[in-house]
Amino acid sequence: MVEIAEGCVLTSVPATTRLVLQGRPAALAAAATALGLAAAPPMLRAATGPGGVALRMGPFELTVLPGGAGREALEAALAGLPHSLVDVSDRNVAFTLEGAHAADVLAALCPLDFALAAFPVGMATRTVLDKAGALIWRTAPQTFHIEVWRSFLPYLKDQIHEVARGMTFDLLAVQ
Incomplete structure:
Protein backbone atom coordinates (compact mmCIF):
# COMPACT_ATOMS: atom_id res chain seq x y z
CA MET A 1 0.00 0.00 0.00
CA VAL A 88 -4.64 -14.76 -18.71
CA SER A 89 -3.44 -15.00 -15.11
CA ASP A 90 0.24 -14.68 -16.03
CA ARG A 91 -0.34 -11.79 -18.43
CA ASN A 92 -2.38 -9.54 -16.13
CA VAL A 93 -1.72 -8.00 -12.76
CA ALA A 94 -4.06 -5.89 -10.66
CA PHE A 95 -3.99 -3.07 -8.16
CA THR A 96 -6.54 -0.85 -6.50
CA LEU A 97 -6.60 2.91 -6.51
CA GLU A 98 -8.73 4.29 -3.71
CA GLY A 99 -9.44 7.50 -1.94
CA ALA A 100 -11.28 10.75 -2.33
CA HIS A 101 -9.20 11.70 -5.40
CA ALA A 102 -8.86 8.32 -7.13
CA ALA A 103 -11.33 9.32 -9.87
CA ASP A 104 -9.40 12.58 -10.43
CA VAL A 105 -6.11 10.70 -10.88
CA LEU A 106 -7.69 8.29 -13.38
CA ALA A 107 -9.37 11.15 -15.25
CA ALA A 108 -5.96 12.76 -15.76
CA LEU A 109 -4.80 9.62 -17.60
CA CYS A 110 -7.98 8.83 -19.55
CA PRO A 111 -10.78 10.77 -21.25
CA LEU A 112 -13.54 8.75 -19.53
CA ASP A 113 -15.79 10.45 -16.99
CA PHE A 114 -15.09 8.73 -13.65
CA ALA A 115 -17.64 10.78 -11.69
CA LEU A 116 -19.81 8.44 -9.62
CA ALA A 117 -22.95 9.36 -11.60
CA ALA A 118 -21.27 8.52 -14.93
CA PHE A 119 -19.19 5.53 -13.76
CA PRO A 120 -21.19 3.95 -10.91
CA VAL A 121 -20.15 1.20 -8.52
CA GLY A 122 -20.18 -2.09 -10.43
CA MET A 123 -19.28 -0.56 -13.79
CA ALA A 124 -16.31 -2.04 -15.65
CA THR A 125 -14.68 -1.15 -18.94
CA ARG A 126 -11.55 -1.56 -20.98
CA THR A 127 -9.74 1.63 -21.82
CA VAL A 128 -6.31 3.16 -22.15
CA LEU A 129 -4.61 4.81 -19.18
CA ASP A 130 -2.03 7.08 -20.74
CA LYS A 131 -0.58 4.53 -23.20
CA ALA A 132 -1.35 1.31 -21.30
CA GLY A 133 -4.41 -0.82 -21.98
CA ALA A 134 -6.38 -1.41 -18.79
CA LEU A 135 -9.56 -2.89 -17.41
CA ILE A 136 -11.12 -0.61 -14.78
CA TRP A 137 -13.83 -1.77 -12.40
CA ARG A 138 -15.35 0.52 -9.77
CA THR A 139 -15.81 -1.64 -6.66
CA ALA A 140 -16.86 1.12 -4.22
CA PRO A 141 -17.59 4.85 -4.47
CA GLN A 142 -13.90 5.74 -4.02
CA THR A 143 -12.25 2.46 -5.09
CA PHE A 144 -11.17 1.21 -8.51
CA HIS A 145 -9.81 -2.26 -9.34
CA ILE A 146 -7.41 -1.90 -12.29
CA GLU A 147 -6.04 -4.77 -14.40
CA VAL A 148 -3.10 -4.21 -16.76
CA TRP A 149 -0.63 -6.32 -18.64
CA ARG A 150 2.25 -7.23 -16.35
CA SER A 151 4.79 -5.50 -18.61
CA PHE A 152 2.92 -2.17 -18.32
CA LEU A 153 2.67 -2.15 -14.52
CA PRO A 154 5.89 -0.21 -13.72
CA TYR A 155 5.10 2.36 -16.42
CA LEU A 156 1.51 2.85 -15.27
CA LYS A 157 2.43 3.12 -11.60
CA ASP A 158 5.00 5.79 -12.51
CA GLN A 159 2.36 7.69 -14.50
CA ILE A 160 -0.11 7.53 -11.61
CA HIS A 161 2.54 8.82 -9.20
CA GLU A 162 3.48 11.61 -11.64
CA VAL A 163 -0.15 12.71 -12.03
CA ALA A 164 -0.75 12.64 -8.29
CA ARG A 165 2.41 14.70 -7.64
CA GLY A 166 1.33 17.32 -10.16
CA MET A 167 -2.25 17.68 -8.97
CA THR A 168 -3.47 19.96 -6.26
CA PHE A 169 -6.57 18.81 -4.49
CA ASP A 170 -7.17 21.99 -2.53
CA LEU A 171 -10.63 22.91 -3.79
CA LEU A 172 -10.48 26.26 -2.00
CA ALA A 173 -7.56 27.26 -4.23
CA VAL A 174 -9.72 26.84 -7.35
CA GLN A 175 -11.75 29.97 -7.96
Whole structure:
Protein backbone atom coordinates (compact mmCIF):
# COMPACT_ATOMS: atom_id res chain seq x y z
CA MET A 1 0.00 0.00 0.00
CA VAL A 2 1.45 3.35 -1.09
CA GLU A 3 -0.14 6.74 -0.50
CA ILE A 4 0.36 8.62 -3.76
CA ALA A 5 -1.44 11.80 -2.75
CA GLU A 6 -3.31 12.95 0.30
CA GLY A 7 -6.18 10.52 0.67
CA CYS A 8 -5.28 8.48 -2.42
CA VAL A 9 -3.75 5.01 -2.01
CA LEU A 10 -2.35 2.53 -4.54
CA THR A 11 -2.39 -1.12 -3.37
CA SER A 12 -1.25 -4.27 -5.18
CA VAL A 13 -3.82 -7.06 -5.48
CA PRO A 14 -2.55 -10.58 -4.73
CA ALA A 15 -2.09 -12.89 -7.72
CA THR A 16 -5.31 -14.60 -8.73
CA THR A 17 -6.79 -16.59 -11.58
CA ARG A 18 -8.10 -14.49 -14.47
CA LEU A 19 -10.04 -16.04 -17.31
CA VAL A 20 -11.46 -14.57 -20.50
CA LEU A 21 -14.58 -16.34 -21.72
CA GLN A 22 -15.98 -15.80 -25.17
CA GLY A 23 -19.17 -17.50 -26.20
CA ARG A 24 -22.77 -17.14 -27.26
CA PRO A 25 -25.59 -16.43 -24.79
CA ALA A 26 -25.88 -20.09 -23.74
CA ALA A 27 -22.21 -20.21 -22.72
CA LEU A 28 -22.45 -16.90 -20.85
CA ALA A 29 -25.58 -18.10 -19.04
CA ALA A 30 -23.88 -21.37 -18.09
CA ALA A 31 -20.87 -19.44 -16.77
CA ALA A 32 -23.12 -17.15 -14.73
CA THR A 33 -24.88 -20.14 -13.19
CA ALA A 34 -21.53 -21.76 -12.34
CA LEU A 35 -20.48 -18.57 -10.54
CA GLY A 36 -23.74 -18.48 -8.59
CA LEU A 37 -25.26 -15.59 -10.52
CA ALA A 38 -28.86 -15.36 -11.74
CA ALA A 39 -27.62 -14.21 -15.16
CA ALA A 40 -24.56 -12.79 -16.88
CA PRO A 41 -24.16 -9.12 -15.93
CA PRO A 42 -25.29 -6.42 -18.37
CA MET A 43 -22.73 -4.83 -20.67
CA LEU A 44 -19.88 -3.04 -18.87
CA ARG A 45 -21.06 -4.24 -15.48
CA ALA A 46 -19.70 -6.65 -12.89
CA ALA A 47 -21.53 -9.23 -10.81
CA THR A 48 -20.21 -11.15 -7.83
CA GLY A 49 -21.40 -14.58 -6.76
CA PRO A 50 -20.15 -17.31 -4.46
CA GLY A 51 -18.05 -18.76 -7.32
CA GLY A 52 -16.34 -15.51 -8.28
CA VAL A 53 -16.75 -12.31 -10.27
CA ALA A 54 -17.93 -11.87 -13.86
CA LEU A 55 -17.17 -8.63 -15.70
CA ARG A 56 -19.09 -8.17 -18.96
CA MET A 57 -16.59 -6.69 -21.42
CA GLY A 58 -18.45 -7.36 -24.66
CA PRO A 59 -21.66 -8.86 -26.03
CA PHE A 60 -20.06 -12.31 -26.08
CA GLU A 61 -17.26 -11.83 -23.55
CA LEU A 62 -16.77 -12.11 -19.80
CA THR A 63 -13.63 -11.57 -17.79
CA VAL A 64 -13.93 -14.01 -14.89
CA LEU A 65 -12.14 -13.86 -11.56
CA PRO A 66 -13.13 -17.25 -10.13
CA GLY A 67 -12.88 -17.92 -6.43
CA GLY A 68 -12.45 -21.22 -4.62
CA ALA A 69 -13.76 -24.04 -6.81
CA GLY A 70 -15.22 -21.50 -9.26
CA ARG A 71 -12.88 -22.44 -12.09
CA GLU A 72 -13.72 -26.15 -11.93
CA ALA A 73 -17.45 -25.36 -11.76
CA LEU A 74 -17.06 -22.99 -14.71
CA GLU A 75 -15.24 -25.56 -16.86
CA ALA A 76 -17.83 -28.23 -16.00
CA ALA A 77 -20.73 -25.90 -16.85
CA LEU A 78 -19.19 -25.02 -20.22
CA ALA A 79 -18.51 -28.62 -21.26
CA GLY A 80 -20.30 -29.34 -24.51
CA LEU A 81 -21.00 -25.67 -25.29
CA PRO A 82 -19.06 -23.82 -28.01
CA HIS A 83 -16.81 -21.31 -26.25
CA SER A 84 -13.27 -20.09 -25.72
CA LEU A 85 -11.89 -19.96 -22.18
CA VAL A 86 -8.38 -18.50 -21.92
CA ASP A 87 -6.33 -18.19 -18.74
CA VAL A 88 -4.64 -14.76 -18.71
CA SER A 89 -3.44 -15.00 -15.11
CA ASP A 90 0.24 -14.68 -16.03
CA ARG A 91 -0.34 -11.79 -18.43
CA ASN A 92 -2.38 -9.54 -16.13
CA VAL A 93 -1.72 -8.00 -12.76
CA ALA A 94 -4.06 -5.89 -10.66
CA PHE A 95 -3.99 -3.07 -8.16
CA THR A 96 -6.54 -0.85 -6.50
CA LEU A 97 -6.60 2.91 -6.51
CA GLU A 98 -8.73 4.29 -3.71
CA GLY A 99 -9.44 7.50 -1.94
CA ALA A 100 -11.28 10.75 -2.33
CA HIS A 101 -9.20 11.70 -5.40
CA ALA A 102 -8.86 8.32 -7.13
CA ALA A 103 -11.33 9.32 -9.87
CA ASP A 104 -9.40 12.58 -10.43
CA VAL A 105 -6.11 10.70 -10.88
CA LEU A 106 -7.69 8.29 -13.38
CA ALA A 107 -9.37 11.15 -15.25
CA ALA A 108 -5.96 12.76 -15.76
CA LEU A 109 -4.80 9.62 -17.60
CA CYS A 110 -7.98 8.83 -19.55
CA PRO A 111 -10.78 10.77 -21.25
CA LEU A 112 -13.54 8.75 -19.53
CA ASP A 113 -15.79 10.45 -16.99
CA PHE A 114 -15.09 8.73 -13.65
CA ALA A 115 -17.64 10.78 -11.69
CA LEU A 116 -19.81 8.44 -9.62
CA ALA A 117 -22.95 9.36 -11.60
CA ALA A 118 -21.27 8.52 -14.93
CA PHE A 119 -19.19 5.53 -13.76
CA PRO A 120 -21.19 3.95 -10.91
CA VAL A 121 -20.15 1.20 -8.52
CA GLY A 122 -20.18 -2.09 -10.43
CA MET A 123 -19.28 -0.56 -13.79
CA ALA A 124 -16.31 -2.04 -15.65
CA THR A 125 -14.68 -1.15 -18.94
CA ARG A 126 -11.55 -1.56 -20.98
CA THR A 127 -9.74 1.63 -21.82
CA VAL A 128 -6.31 3.16 -22.15
CA LEU A 129 -4.61 4.81 -19.18
CA ASP A 130 -2.03 7.08 -20.74
CA LYS A 131 -0.58 4.53 -23.20
CA ALA A 132 -1.35 1.31 -21.30
CA GLY A 133 -4.41 -0.82 -21.98
CA ALA A 134 -6.38 -1.41 -18.79
CA LEU A 135 -9.56 -2.89 -17.41
CA ILE A 136 -11.12 -0.61 -14.78
CA TRP A 137 -13.83 -1.77 -12.40
CA ARG A 138 -15.35 0.52 -9.77
CA THR A 139 -15.81 -1.64 -6.66
CA ALA A 140 -16.86 1.12 -4.22
CA PRO A 141 -17.59 4.85 -4.47
CA GLN A 142 -13.90 5.74 -4.02
CA THR A 143 -12.25 2.46 -5.09
CA PHE A 144 -11.17 1.21 -8.51
CA HIS A 145 -9.81 -2.26 -9.34
CA ILE A 146 -7.41 -1.90 -12.29
CA GLU A 147 -6.04 -4.77 -14.40
CA VAL A 148 -3.10 -4.21 -16.76
CA TRP A 149 -0.63 -6.32 -18.64
CA ARG A 150 2.25 -7.23 -16.35
CA SER A 151 4.79 -5.50 -18.61
CA PHE A 152 2.92 -2.17 -18.32
CA LEU A 153 2.67 -2.15 -14.52
CA PRO A 154 5.89 -0.21 -13.72
CA TYR A 155 5.10 2.36 -16.42
CA LEU A 156 1.51 2.85 -15.27
CA LYS A 157 2.43 3.12 -11.60
CA ASP A 158 5.00 5.79 -12.51
CA GLN A 159 2.36 7.69 -14.50
CA ILE A 160 -0.11 7.53 -11.61
CA HIS A 161 2.54 8.82 -9.20
CA GLU A 162 3.48 11.61 -11.64
CA VAL A 163 -0.15 12.71 -12.03
CA ALA A 164 -0.75 12.64 -8.29
CA ARG A 165 2.41 14.70 -7.64
CA GLY A 166 1.33 17.32 -10.16
CA MET A 167 -2.25 17.68 -8.97
CA THR A 168 -3.47 19.96 -6.26
CA PHE A 169 -6.57 18.81 -4.49
CA ASP A 170 -7.17 21.99 -2.53
CA LEU A 171 -10.63 22.91 -3.79
CA LEU A 172 -10.48 26.26 -2.00
CA ALA A 173 -7.56 27.26 -4.23
CA VAL A 174 -9.72 26.84 -7.35
CA GLN A 175 -11.75 29.97 -7.96
